[in-house]
Amino acid sequence: MQSSKVGLWIGGLWIDAPVFMAPMAGITDRAFRLLVREFGCGLLYTEMVAARPLVKGDPYALAAVRVSSDERPVAAQILGADPELMADAAEVALEQGADVLDINMGCPVKKVVKKGEGAALMCDFERACAVARAVVRRASSFKAKGAQAMGVPVTVKIRKGWEGTQELAPELAVRLEAEGIAAITVHGRTVEQGYSGRADWGTIKRVKERVRIPVVGNGDILTPKDGIKMIEETGCDAVMVGRAALGRPWFPAQVLAYLKVMAYTQSTHTQLAACAKGNEPGPQCARREDFLEAACRQSARLEPSFSERMGIAKRHLDLLVSEKGEKTACLLMRSHGAWYLRGFAGAAEFRRRLQQASTRKEFEQLFSLAEAAVTAGGRCLSRKEHPCRDQD
Numbered sequence: 001m002q003s004s005k006v007g008l009w010i011g012g013l014w015i016d017a018p019v020f021m022a023p024m025a026g027i028t029d030r031a032f033r034l035l036v037r038e039f040g041c042g043l044l045y046t047e048m049v050a051a052r053p054l055v056k057g058d059p060y061a062l063a064a065v066r067v068s069s070d071e072r073p074v075a076a077q078i079l080g081a082d083p084e085l086m087a088d089a090a091e092v093a094l095e096q097g098a099d100v101l102d103i104n105m106g107c108p109v110k111k112v113v114k115k116g117e118g119a120a121l122m123c124d125f126e127r128a129c130a131v132a133r134a135v136v137r138r139a140s141s142f143k144a145k146g147a148q149a150m151g152v153p154v155t156v157k158i159r160k161g162w163e164g165t166q167e168l169a170p171e172l173a174v175r176l177e178a179e180g181i182a183a184i185t186v187h188g189r190t191v192e193q194g195y196s197g198r199a200d201w202g203t204i205k206r207v208k209e210r211v212r213i214p215v216v217g218n219g220d221i222l223t224p225k226d227g228i229k230m231i232e233e234t235g236c237d238a239v240m241v242g243r244a245a246l247g248r249p250w251f252p253a254q255v256l257a258y259l260k261v262m263a264y265t266q267s268t269h270t271q272l273a274a275c276a277k278g279n280e281p282g283p284q285c286a287r288r289e290d291f292l293e294a295a296c297r298q299s300a301r302l303e304p305s306f307s308e309r310m311g312i313a314k315r316h317l318d319l320l321v322s323e324k325g326e327k328t329a330c331l332l333m334r335s336h337g338a339w340y341l342r343g344f345a346g347a348a349e350f351r352r353r354l355q356q357a358s359t360r361k362e363f364e365q366l367f368s369l370a371e372a373a374v375t376a377g378g379r380c381l382s383r384k385e386h387p388c389r390d391q392d
Contacts, residue, residue, distance in 0.1 A: 006256075006259050006260055007042070008214050008237045008238055009214070010043075010155065010183045010214060011100075011151070011152075011153025011154075011183075012153065013073060013099060013153055015073060015238070016042060017256050017259075017260075018042055018231075018237060018238035018239065018256075018259060019041055019042050019227060019239055019240075019253075019255045019259065020041070020042055020043040020045070020185075020216060020238055020239070020252075021033070021041050021245065022240045022242035023045035023046060023047055023048050023104075024047065024242060024243075025047050027047070027246065028044070028047050029046075029064070029324075030066070030319075030323055031316060031322075031323050031324075032249065032316070032336075033046075033071045033074065034070065034071055035249040035312065035315065035319065036245065036249045037070070037071050038249075039249055039252065040252065040256055041252040042073075042256070043073055044073070044074045045074065045076075046067070046075070046076045046077055046098070047064050047077070048077045048078075049061050049064045049065055049076070049077065049078055049079065049089075049093070050078075050079045051080030052080070054078065054088075055085060055088045055089050057092075062092070062096060065092075065093045065096045065098060066096045067097035067098055068097070073100065074098060074099055074100070075098065075100035075101065075155065076094075076096070076098035076100070077157070078090060078102070078103060078104065078135075079112065080117055080131070081116045081121060081131065082131075083127075083130045083133070083134035083135075084134060086103070086131050086134055087138040090138050090154075091138055094142045100153050101135060101139050101152060101154045101155070102154075102157060102185075103131060103132060103135060103154065103155070103156045104117075104157055105118065105119065105121040105122055105128055105157060105158045105172075106118065106119050106158050106159040106185075106187050108191040108192075108194050113191070119162070122159065122161065122168050122172060122191070123168075125171075125172060125175055128172065128176070129175050132154070132156060132179040132180070132181055133179045133180070135154050136180040136181065139152045139154050140152075140180070153183070154180070154182055155181060155183040155185065155216075156181050156184050156185070157184075158173070158185070159187045160186070160189060161190050161191070162190060162192065163190050163191065163192035164190065164192070167203055167206070169186050169203050169207050170206045170209075170210045171210075173186070173210060173211050173215075174211060177212070181213065182213060183213050183214040183215070183216060183237075184211065184213060185215075185218050185240055186203060186215060186216070186217060186218060186236075187199065188200040188201050188203050188204055188217070188218070188220070189219055198220060199218075199219025200219075201219070201220075201230060201233050201234050202234075204217040204218075204219075204230070205233065205234040205235060205236075208234055208237075215234075216239065217230045217231070217234050217238070217239050218239070218240040218242065219242075221239055221240070221241050221242070221244060222244050223244075224257065224258050224295075225258060225292075225295075227239045227241075227256075227258055227259060228258045228259055231259070239255065246336075247338075247341075247342060248339075249312065249316070250303070250304060250312075253302050254303070255299075257295060257298040257299040257302060258298075258299055260295075260298075261294050261295035306371065306374045307371050307374075307375070310340070310368070310371040312340070313336070313337060313340040313367050314363075314367055316333070316336055316340075317333050317337075317360060317363055317364070320336075321360055326360050327358075329360070330358050330362075333357075333363055334357070337351075337354045337357075337363060337366070337367070341354070341370060344373075346373060347370070350366060350370045350373075
């Protein structure tokens, strides 16, 4: 292999790893982002934030897009359909420290599309382009504190189309590139599909064939190996991980391990192709299967033991308490905790108990008990044995 360097430019910003963590409402807050950053990831995203609350100075909206130096680079994702309002929201997000601005044109939620926002913009190219144009113009004139140059890259997240076999993404991507968009993320599902069914990676490939800016593929990255599979099949420049990282903040790093070991630069890809044809015999020309095997081993080393997983869950809880206070942290941890507990016999009882926990101490105790149960052979404690059982 000639190089182990992977990464890409988005506008004038270098992203050192082609694995991105998708924006997810109620999930990708600062606590979660910090965990993902600690394990390794290229670009992180805030939760999706509506433009109007941002412009009005809503404290929750401002907190959602606030970025600190220990989690960079981070893209702030904003939602709206009014060009000027979106431009104003973009400026607010940039003042909170965002490194990239991302416009949501793919959210399929009914209450969002009813307002003409999110995925509804895919059915109105003129408005979509007007929004992109306004945000790009505002971002290009913004200068962050301490920055030597003006301008912040603007990206867009879109879907395949609205329904059925309809494919709007390639043409919309061309139009958005002309408006100055620096990169496009393509989710291979239609609005009608929501998050069900299979993602059509063919759409991602066709978008990549139509534009010169970086294309990020999204949809069905379910195993560490899927990232490199998507890049090989579509030619996309980076992949975006979503629900597979729930309760597994180390998952993006596992996807990245494959890409690093495979050294997925164009030169290496050319070399591998030549090797496959027998044009470059020699010891430096290892089989592709050898690289994949090495990548698999590296990825497996990043999979934590159950004991380590419970330690990560406790750290996640600590970060949430620090960011949001104990009451809100415990409410959020009911979902996160259930995801961390997936995959061992008897987890159902612990997940049930999590839904009743309301203090930091109760959550920490449950995680410790789950760890002890697995150490003892995966047996879940009975209600009678459970120290956190209901008091009559």
